[in-house]
Amino acid sequence: MVRPNPLYGTGTFRRRIRVRAAPREVAVEMEDCNHGFRLRLWHDGERVTSVEVDPLRIPFNTCAEAIRPLQRALGHRLDEDEATLRSRLVPGDNCTHMHDMAVLAVAHAAAHGGEGVSTRLYDMAVDDEREGVVRARIACDGVPVHDWEIAGQPPDIPPHTLTAPPELAGRPVMRGFHAWASQAFEGMPREAAVALQRAYFVARARRHSFEPVAEHPGISDGMPQGACYSYNSGAVERAFRSEGTVRDFTHTPDLLLKFLP
Template identity: 60%
Template sequence: MANPNPLYGTGIFRRRIHLRADDNAVAVELEDGNHGFRIVLRHDGEQVSGIDVDAVRHPFNTCPEAAVPLQRIVGQRLDISAQTLRDRLVPGENCTHMFDMAALALSHARGNGSALEYDMAVEDEVDGRASRVEISRDGRSVHAWQVQAHHIVAPAALAGLPMMRGFHAWASRQFEGAELEAAIALQRAYFVAQSRRFSFDPPEANPGIGDGMPQGSCYSYNHGAVERALRSTNTVRDFTHTPEKLLRFEP
């Protein structure tokens, strides 16, 4: 099992996603403290014709293999509903982050020439005090919440709502369009931010099977992969004080 991170409580988890849609392709880049991915989704204006994945930085040696189940998106219509996409691709059989990036690309595939950038910041939760959890789109704040023990405490209109299990149910009722898209992205960042609580050094002592994650949490935690999932070395970054380095994919 991983050990507590002695630096937890002193930092901020940061994630950045950049998307650009052109004539027949959408490029999405994602980087945070644990991951660095690039994807390009290609289409003919009606359906997906291909998807390419560049797994730059990832927690396990098995993560790049998740590019294979993601190929199920090829042939899907651009106007497919989010629920149908989840049913056909089965998120638990994919890399969570590749899947989210592909879904985001799909939803913006017809925005020729458009670009957007999301920045997410999740403060460490210290001594039981609420932490600030925020997402901005192209530099403008979309959601800014105070969260304690995995539940929102402010703003008052959202107080008591969960940030983990049950999030998507209430968020889908509360928000729509761009606000819902941003809320889902922020929840995912909050989930990944919990990894800051732990130290996975030395990597060889922390294989995937030792994490105790439920079967199907993601590709690398599935039977057949988790037994082979060895933690990658030198992959964790701390962007607390250097958000400008996000999406540089520095070694």
């Protein structure tokens, strides 16, 4: 049985993503309270030619296997749209986080002029729910981009619904998010909105404690087929939680992307 996290309500989920685009290569690093990955993608200026992932900190022993379905990105044309890439990769067949990092890498490969080096750093913070509200925010290269308030579990408002800023009130941040966000934002603000939505999704894990990990194999979570690679049939039966992978960066955001053991 999953137990509630006794510290939930006092902390903040944090995630940091760094993207570095150079000629023919893009590197993406991501670390948060539950994960740590490094991804490198190569291209010839027209198509993806190679992708590698270093899974430094993963929730399940099976997560590293998800590098295999990610190879479907090979051959993808950089001038094709994101929807084409997502349909090629099939999100539910992949590790959610490797998948998102690959999509981000392809976008920056397509946008990068091929000369010099460009970098982008995203910092996300999702506070634990307090008085029925979750505050989520993201900065790009130290400059605030989005600052949202999201309904947690209040009785009179659907959960996972934006309540602030006023111009976005009533918009969903789970199912239906991408439909409106793709219309409301473009460029970097759209990229940041998608990143913040993902952070909000993962931040919900702070509500629970899966200790001791031996008592909480993946199959006990009851997640639907297609939720991610490790929850799919054939993997979920072998998915066992990794020891010591959950970190709390509430007061130490400077440690993110250092990938400490």
